[in-house]
Amino acid sequence: MDILLNVLADKKIHQEIIISGSKSESNRLLILQKLFPEISIDNLSDSDDSVHMQHALSTTDELVNIGHAGTAMRFLTSYFAVNEGRETVLTGSERMQNRPIEILINALKDLGSEITYEAKEGYPPIRIQGTKLTKDKVQINGNVSSQYISSLLLIASKLENGLEIELVGKITSIPYIKMTLSLLTQLGIENKFEGNIIKVYSKKEIQKQTIVVESDWSSASYFYSIVALSEIGSEIQLSAYKKESLQGDSCLAEIYQHFGVTTTFGDNFITLKKVSKTNKAILEINLKNAPDIAQTIAVTSFAEGIACNLSGLHTLKIKETDRLVALHDELSKLGATILVTDESLHLEKSSVINKNISIKTYNDHRMAMAFAPLSLKVPIRINNAEVVTKSYQKFWDDMQQIGIKIDEL
Numbered sequence: 001m002d003i004l005l006n007v008l009a010d011k012k013i014h015q016e017i018i019i020s021g022s023k024s025e026s027n028r029l030l031i032l033q034k035l036f037p038e039i040s041i042d043n044l045s046d047s048d049d050s051v052h053m054q055h056a057l058s059t060t061d062e063l064v065n066i067g068h069a070g071t072a073m074r075f076l077t078s079y080f081a082v083n084e085g086r087e088t089v090l091t092g093s094e095r096m097q098n099r100p101i102e103i104l105i106n107a108l109k110d111l112g113s114e115i116t117y118e119a120k121e122g123y124p125p126i127r128i129q130g131t132k133l134t135k136d137k138v139q140i141n142g143n144v145s146s147q148y149i150s151s152l153l154l155i156a157s158k159l160e161n162g163l164e165i166e167l168v169g170k171i172t173s174i175p176y177i178k179m180t181l182s183l184l185t186q187l188g189i190e191n192k193f194e195g196n197i198i199k200v201y202s203k204k205e206i207q208k209q210t211i212v213v214e215s216d217w218s219s220a221s222y223f224y225s226i227v228a229l230s231e232i233g234s235e236i237q238l239s240a241y242k243k244e245s246l247q248g249d250s251c252l253a254e255i256y257q258h259f260g261v262t263t264t265f266g267d268n269f270i271t272l273k274k275v276s277k278t279n280k281a282i283l284e285i286n287l288k289n290a291p292d293i294a295q296t297i298a299v300t301s302f303a304e305g306i307a308c309n310l311s312g313l314h315t316l317k318i319k320e321t322d323r324l325v326a327l328h329d330e331l332s333k334l335g336a337t338i339l340v341t342d343e344s345l346h347l348e349k350s351s352v353i354n355k356n357i358s359i360k361t362y363n364d365h366r367m368a369m370a371f372a373p374l375s376l377k378v379p380i381r382i383n384n385a386e387v388v389t390k391s392y393q394k395f396w397d398d399m400q401q402i403g404i405k406i407d408e409l
């Protein structure tokens with residue numbers, strides 16, 4: 001479905017939006033709930049990725065397909081590896097079959113797992129023979145995807161002697177590792193993260209408890225962008241959010257101050273308000289801790305006519321698409337002067353936005369959602385708009401609720 005988004009007649013927005021639970025927290029908790037049935041989950045994400053995870057955890061079929069869901073692919077690999085006696089072939093979309101998984105597989109093999117590649121070496125689909133893992137120490141490269149590390153951490157407490165992980169090299173996306181550890185702590189599973197060593201202690205049972213998932217901060221980023229591009233005085237209330245978040249993308253509150261957007265924390269909600277014009281000529285940020293908001297920030301900067309230098313982006317190349325190339329190509333069509341390397345993006349200040357442009361989304365939900373706020377500046381077409389459901393089911397309904405006009409093409 002291709003759609004046309006239109007400029008709002010009145011750019012002063014006042015709305016309240018409820019966003020579904022974090023897909024990262026949800027997909028961790030779904031694995032943990034299977035290992036510890038004592039857990040109940042509240043405000044679970046309704047994203048396709050969480051639906052895939054739930055299906056994978058409830059089927060008894062040998063072939064499990066998780067579509068585009070990176071967390072499901074990586075977390076389920078360790079889960080099935082310790083599912084004694086079960087044989088599983090874990091696969092995903094065409095893109096997933098080109099997202100690397102060798103670092104995780106090698107770590108699991110070092111721990112005693114039996115895993116083979118069904119097609120291309122180092123990539124899904126993989127055949128997993130569930131076995132009892134008896135070793136309790138492993139080394140893993142920390143610079144490619146933190147999801148490999150979270151995957152091991154999620155099953156660690158079910159190993160006989162727990163697990164000690166030595167992280168080798170630089171560590172990327174650290175807040176996601178800390179999110180995994182914080183959830184373990186909340187459940188009463190002891191762990192520590194000191195220097196480059198993470199230790200999780202063995203745990204047989206936990207107390208019966210309900211964990212409330214905070215709403216998704218990556219989804220909130222598109223509203224930060226909308227408020228940044230709207231008139232002074234505009235505000236949007238988002239729920240359910242809290243100040244002490246497990247999600248690294250909550251750094252949005254600080255980053256969007258540069259675009260004149262303030263964040264006020266209420267009782268389970270946040271209010272974003274445009275209080276002043278964008279107050280920077282150039283935005284320089286390292287996003288190695290928050291890679292999923294890179295596209296949003298690049299588009300806001302372009303729309304606000306400011307330059308930006310974003311670094312720490314090496315993981316963007318292996319996400320739903322090569323996001324650096326996708327951003328380069330789509331922003332260039334709009335008139336941007338932009339340079340990307342394998343780990344950074346450099347956008348020059350520009351004052352013109354080309355009209356009548358169709359944005360390609362490359363099977364990447366965040367391409368569709370990051371470009372949608374541009375409709376506050378010019379009418380814009382988004383191709384394959386349905387991709388958003390990977391993380392945000394009612395994204396287009398919520399865009400309409402805040403007053404963006406959507407026509408199907």
Ligand SMILES: O=C(O)C1=C[C@@H](OP(=O)(O)O)[C@@H](O)[C@H](O)C1
Pocket residue numbers: 023024025071144145146147150172173176291292315
């Ligand atoms: O653990 C998680 O829930 C995630 C970790 C990040 O991936 P990388 O660690 O591969 O950067 C992030 O981009 C992804 O959307 C979700």
Ligand SMILES: C=C(OP(=O)(O)O)C(=O)O
Pocket residue numbers: 068069070071072292319320366391
């Ligand atoms: C990268 C993402 O997800 P995943 O890696 O889990 O597919 C994302 O949601 O931006």
